[in-house]
Amino acid sequence: MTAPFEPARGYRLNPAVALRPEPFGALAYHFGTRRLSFLKAPDLVDLVRGLGNHRCVSDALATVPDGRREVYLRALAALAASDMIVPQTSTSEVPC
Amino acid sequence: MQQDTRADRSQADTASRSADIADDRGIDDDSGITEELLVEEVSIDGMCGVY
Amino acid sequence: MTGGEPQQSERVPALVEQFKGGLAAPICLTWEWTYACNLACAHCLSSSGRRDPDELTTGEMMSVVDELRAMQVFYVNVGGGEPTVRPDFWELLDYAVASQVGVKFSTNGLRLDAGRARRLAGTDYVDVQISLDGASRQVNDAVRGHGSYDMALRAMENLAEAGMADFKISVVMTRHNVCQLDDFARIADRFGAQLRITRLRPSGRGADVWHELHPTAEQQREIYSWLIDHGDRVLTGDSFFHLNALGATTIPGLNLCGAGRVVCLIDPVGDVYACPFAIHDTFKAGSLRSPGGFAEVWRSAPLFAQLRTETSGGACRSCSAFSSCQGGCMAAKFFTGLPLDGPDPECVKGHGASGLTAAAGGGLPRAEKDHSHHRRAVDVGMPSIRVPAKPCDSSPLAVTT
Numbered sequence: 033m034t035a036p037f038e039p040a041r042g043y044r045l046n047p048a049v050a051l052r053p054e055p056f057g058a059l060a061y062h063f064g065t066r067r068l069s070f071l072k073a074p075d076l077v078d079l080v081r082g083l084g085n086h087r088c089v090s091d092a093l094a095t096v097p098d099g100r101r102e103v104y105l106r107a108l109a110a111l112a113a114s115d116m117i118v119p120q121t122s123t124s125e126v127p128c
Numbered sequence: 129m130q131q132d133t134r135a136d137r138s139q140a141d142t143a144s145r146s147a148d149i150a151d152d153r154g155i156d157d158d159s160g161i162t163e164e165l166l167v168e169e170v171s172i173d174g175m176c177g178v179y
Numbered sequence: 180m181t182g183g184e185p186q187q188s189e190r191v192p193a194l195v196e197q198f199k200g201g202l203a204a205p206i207c208l209t210w211e212w213t214y215a216c217n218l219a220c221a222h223c224l225s226s227s228g229r230r231d232p233d234e235l236t237t238g239e240m241m242s243v244v245d246e247l248r249a250m251q252v253f254y255v256n257v258g259g260g261e262p263t264v265r266p267d268f269w270e271l272l273d274y275a276v277a278s279q280v281g282v283k284f285s286t287n288g289l290r291l292d293a294g295r296a297r298r299l300a301g302t303d304y305v306d307v308q309i310s311l312d313g314a315s316r317q318v319n320d321a322v323r324g325h326g327s328y329d330m331a332l333r334a335m336e337n338l339a340e341a342g343m344a345d346f347k348i349s350v351v352m353t354r355h356n357v358c359q360l361d362d363f364a365r366i367a368d369r370f371g372a373q374l375r376i377t378r379l380r381p382s383g384r385g386a387d388v389w390h391e392l393h394p395t396a397e398q399q400r401e402i403y404s405w406l407i408d409h410g411d412r413v414l415t416g417d418s419f420f421h422l423n424a425l426g427a428t429t430i431p432g433l434n435l436c437g438a439g440r441v442v443c444l445i446d447p448v449g450d451v452y453a454c455p456f457a458i459h460d461t462f463k464a465g466s467l468r469s470p471g472g473f474a475e476v477w478r479s480a481p482l483f484a485q486l487r488t489e490t491s492g493g494a495c496r497s498c499s500a501f502s503s504c505q506g507g508c509m510a511a512k513f514f515t516g517l518p519l520d521g522p523d524p525e526c527v528k529g530h531g532a533s534g535l536t537a538a539a540g541g542g543l544p545r546a547e548k549d550h551s552h553h554r555r556a557v558d559v560g561m562p563s564i565r566v567p568a569k570p571c572d573s574s575p576l577a578v579t580t
Contacts, residue, residue, distance in 0.1 A: 050279070052204070052251040056197040059206060061172070061253040063281060063304060068206065068253070070168045072197070107166040114169060174432035176417040176508075177442035177454035178209050178256045179224065179285065179349075179377060 035119070037112040039105060040128050042120035044084030049116050051081065060116050067114050076107055083117060088128035198440040201487050204250035204477060209455040210445045212240070212262040212271070214550035217289050220323045222351060222392060224456055226383040227260035228552035234447045237267045243445065244275050246473050254281040258455070260447070263290035276304045283308055285349065287327060288334030296337035308347035308375065309334055314362035318355050339370040347414065349375040354391070357398040360405050364413070375414035380456040381514040383546055389515070399425070399527060406430050421507040424500030424527045435505045439464065439486035443477065451476045453486060456510035458546050493520020500528055516543045
């Protein structure tokens with residue numbers, strides 16, 4: 033059972049997930065769970081790829097226009113729920 | 129919303145369902161965006177053409 | 180607002196639009212590794228039995244795996260014939276897995292002894308699917324041949340014993356086994372396996388037995404209800420989306436024809452078809468032995484471009500059920516002689532029935548490739564494992580490369 037999604041934490045793409053670019057965005061396939069997801073926006077794909085570079089999800093969303101943040105948060109929550117993105121593990125986990 | 133894609137599937141059934149959706153969305157909507165699904169999961173065995 | 184139905188009707192148009200541009204690669208695909216088979220099932224969609232002399236060599240197979248890896252194909256469904264008949268099967272399996280291409284292989288259980296079962300249980304990214312078409316020896320063997328039920332069950336025992344969790348048991352639904360749905364579920368539970376039921380298509384040898392074996396209209400309703408009751412626990416390979424018009428609840432799956440859009444078939448000689456149920460020149464996209472290989476066929480084949488841009492429908496578009504059933508299965512229509520822009524032969528509204536009567540008069544399309552074992556004796560109503568007539572029949576790999 034995955035932990036609830038917390039935008040104040042840092043996340044990253046699960047190494048067990050293959051992200052394949054497509055005209056509409058990307059396909060994400062989790063080799064461990066065999067779950068498959070359509071990511072239906074190229075911006076979302078960039079966001080997911082770059083997640084690991086930010087201290088927390090909220091930071092990563094800083095460049096996203098206000099009106100879109102809610103949609104992206106839902107998308108990220110869905111990805112977290114299916115183990116496609118996972119909390120960053122770090123020794124000093126300081127939430128944003 | 130991708131209303132334009134419905135043009136390809138002009139069926140009575142879909143039409144009546146979209147009317148329902150439009151009503152629901154009307155309540156929420158100025159962003160409308162809150163209804164968008166950017167992530168959609170499909171079973172790896174959920175595609176026809178595989179025996 | 181509920182998340183259910185509105186999401187369903189939202190989903191279908193959106194994804195169909197995405198596919199029009201063509202995906203970078205299939206999401207998954209069926210790859211038949213040989214036409215050789217130890218069995219002679221009555222409904223074999225690939226008309227398998229005898230090895231083709233021109234089958235891809237080990238080296239060629241590995242090159243295909245390399246291509247699939249480069250294209251990031253996530254997953255291949257390996258079948259045949261009986262894929263484990265190839266002496267290089269285990270080598271190829273390991274090679275695919277090591278190349279980050281997941282494999283599910285479909286087998287009648289021939290080579291799955293205890294040792295191999297243990298090996299498989301310890302291998303990641305490999306799924307095993309055992310074919311079974313009856314929950315009793317009598318029903319199963321009538322279609323798959325004498326001894327096939329026992330062979331399948333033995334393989335299941337070995338897999339369960341070896342700790343292979345969630346292997347698949349895949350059943351083709353026929354008039355004679357719809358009444359055994361609960362029994363199939365019990366067999367799956369017994370072995371810790373996952374049940375998968377699929378649609379009988381009039382493809383390959385299936386064309387010869389379709390009329391007598393395909394489920395009745397009443398049985399289709401039974402299948403639909405049973406699937407709804409069992410939710411996500413039972414897999415279907417999305418092969419029953421034509422039944423969605425029977426009710427408000429949609430069977431889980433993409434619910435549209437994936438041929439040439441998200442899936443395709445690679446056959447044992449490297450020919451690429453739209454799907455495994457459509458092995459016929461009409462649905463042949465090309466050959467991966469041509470320059471550019473598989474990638475070139477996937478990206479540029481005119482057949483695929485046509486399948487991706489075509490909005491299916493035709494005569495079906497005016498039917499209230501169209502958004503649920505999408506006009507059904509292209510292969511089912513083709514091999515029963517029905518027009519592709521018309522109803523499915525098993526249209527739940529009955530629109531296909533009159534078409535079938537009309538089509539019966541003319542000649543039906545036949546698969547050009549027939550690798551069936553040569554028959555020495557005709558067993559009326561009871562197909563048996565054929566007695567081999569030539570050395571290459573007894574040892575499908577007698578001519579080794």
